[in-house]
Amino acid sequence: MCKIRKKYNKSVVLVSGGMDSCITATIASNESEQIAFLHANYGQRTEKRELKAFYDIADFLNVNEKLILDFTHLSIIGGSSLTDFSIEVPEADLESKGIPNSYVPFRNANILSAAVSWSEVIEADAIYIGAVEEDSSGYPDCRRSFYDAFEKIIDEGTKPQTIIKIETPLINMNKSEIVKLGFQFNSPIKLSWSCYRNEDIPCGNCDSCKLREKGFKSANFIDPIIK
Amino acid sequence: MCKIRKKYNKSVVLVSGGMDSCITATIASNESEQIAFLHANYGQRTEKRELKAFYDIADFLNVNEKLILDFTHLSIIGGSSLTDFSIEVPEADLESKGIPNSYVPFRNANILSAAVSWSEVIEADAIYIGAVEEDSSGYPDCRRSFYDAFEKIIDEGTKPQTIIKIETPLINMNKSEIVKLGFQFNSPIKLSWSCYRNEDIPCGNCDSCKLREKGFKSANFIDPIIK
Numbered sequence: 001m002c003k004i005r006k007k008y009n010k011s012v013v014l015v016s017g018g019m020d021s022c023i024t025a026t027i028a029s030n031e032s033e034q035i036a037f038l039h040a041n042y043g044q045r046t047e048k049r050e051l052k053a054f055y056d057i058a059d060f061l062n063v064n065e066k067l068i069l070d071f072t073h074l075s076i077i078g079g080s081s082l083t084d085f086s087i088e089v090p091e092a093d094l095e096s097k098g099i100p101n102s103y104v105p106f107r108n109a110n111i112l113s114a115a116v117s118w119s120e121v122i123e124a125d126a127i128y129i130g131a132v133e134e135d136s137s138g139y140p141d142c143r144r145s146f147y148d149a150f151e152k153i154i155d156e157g158t159k160p161q162t163i164i165k166i167e168t169p170l171i172n173m174n175k176s177e178i179v180k181l182g183f184q185f186n187s188p189i190k191l192s193w194s195c196y197r198n199e200d201i202p203c204g205n206c207d208s209c210k211l212r213e214k215g216f217k218s219a220n221f222i223d224p225i226i227k
Numbered sequence: 228m229c230k231i232r233k234k235y236n237k238s239v240v241l242v243s244g245g246m247d248s249c250i251t252a253t254i255a256s257n258e259s260e261q262i263a264f265l266h267a268n269y270g271q272r273t274e275k276r277e278l279k280a281f282y283d284i285a286d287f288l289n290v291n292e293k294l295i296l297d298f299t300h301l302s303i304i305g306g307s308s309l310t311d312f313s314i315e316v317p318e319a320d321l322e323s324k325g326i327p328n329s330y331v332p333f334r335n336a337n338i339l340s341a342a343v344s345w346s347e348v349i350e351a352d353a354i355y356i357g358a359v360e361e362d363s364s365g366y367p368d369c370r371r372s373f374y375d376a377f378e379k380i381i382d383e384g385t386k387p388q389t390i391i392k393i394e395t396p397l398i399n400m401n402k403s404e405i406v407k408l409g410f411q412f413n414s415p416i417k418l419s420w421s422c423y424r425n426e427d428i429p430c431g432n433c434d435s436c437k438l439r440e441k442g443f444k445s446a447n448f449i450d451p452i453i454k
Contacts, residue, residue, distance in 0.1 A: 069303065073296040077345045105347040106340055109384050113336040118304045120332040141384035149383045153376040157336050157368035 008032040011126040012119050015039055017053030019192040019212060020130035020170055023178060026187035027169045028128040029061050036065035040111045043075025049199035056191040069114055108141040116154055119164050128167045134174055144171045175215025190224035235259040238353040239346050242266055244280030246419040246439060247357035247397055250405060253414035254396045255355040256288050263292035267338045270302025276426035283418040296341055335368040343381055346391050355394045361401055371398045402442025417451035
């Protein structure tokens, strides 16, 4: 019996600990010979709980290579309700077309840049990120065109022999499709954490909780973190 | 008498404390109504001395808005002799065409991403960086094509109303032209620091010292930091 060669030799997965990153990690694990997990601590309110989710998902997927990076400079720069505690996290408004105040300016570029640095050192050939374009509160750095442009700066700004693709398997899905995909891949969704406000019981009212709830409802599944 | 409007309203200048960033800051100051200084501490050997240079140059140019960001995650990632102290900083080899081991993987993308985050918060419309393509040891993220690609991810990844240009006034110059330009603009070159190894007296033998020495020699100036 011959072994089928996977798409990538080694992939770095950006794992916040949320549901999208949990499912993305499961997909990356299927598509890569090895995976490595990167978690960005950027001074967010629920960092401790997210970190627990990160380690739980890593254990479930047998990930040895893990890196926690301190991006607290993003909270020093401020400008977001997720990191600047003087700005309140608003109640959900899923109909709003504007950019919410939980937007951390250019956050994903900061995290991706570090992921590229690490990938170049550990010789990973792909970076997986669970960004979602349609369903993710209108953050401007969650669009595929942003990642296409980012692949160009990787080509320009790294060693000639370095080739790193950015994989965004969920980018064109809505939360309902993501939930279904997660169950299809046996992703450990019950280990993930989405709430922007609380660390014990999900508040149920922030954008992130509401999106998750909506996703489970329309997919006709029960969220395993709700007891 | 009418006041001539400058090119930018507010510019963020990346100031390492080296000669190139010192001269770039002087140019930015001429072209902008206001300037703000950003310094990246990424765990480099000579950080303390560079930071002193940063503050000295800021004082000279009357810069009030200053931000020091901790990028020590770049030293955690490692892979460079500038941040990984188990790798020795090599003697200069200005003829080498390869990428030297002082290359910090994707460093400028990490620093620029944070600069964009800060610029978006403080409403700056330009970022100045003293990158030099021809004369800068072959770092792959010191080429104009890299910055052109980076402007594209700023367009893609920030709020629709955010417009931030990346200015690289020295990019096509050699060190001799940079030295001449510095004197022409009365840049406080004597306050800058270039040595990769020492914090008291420049070693005179690392790439950075050798490039600086070569620049002053061919420009026919005496380096004011050499006593």
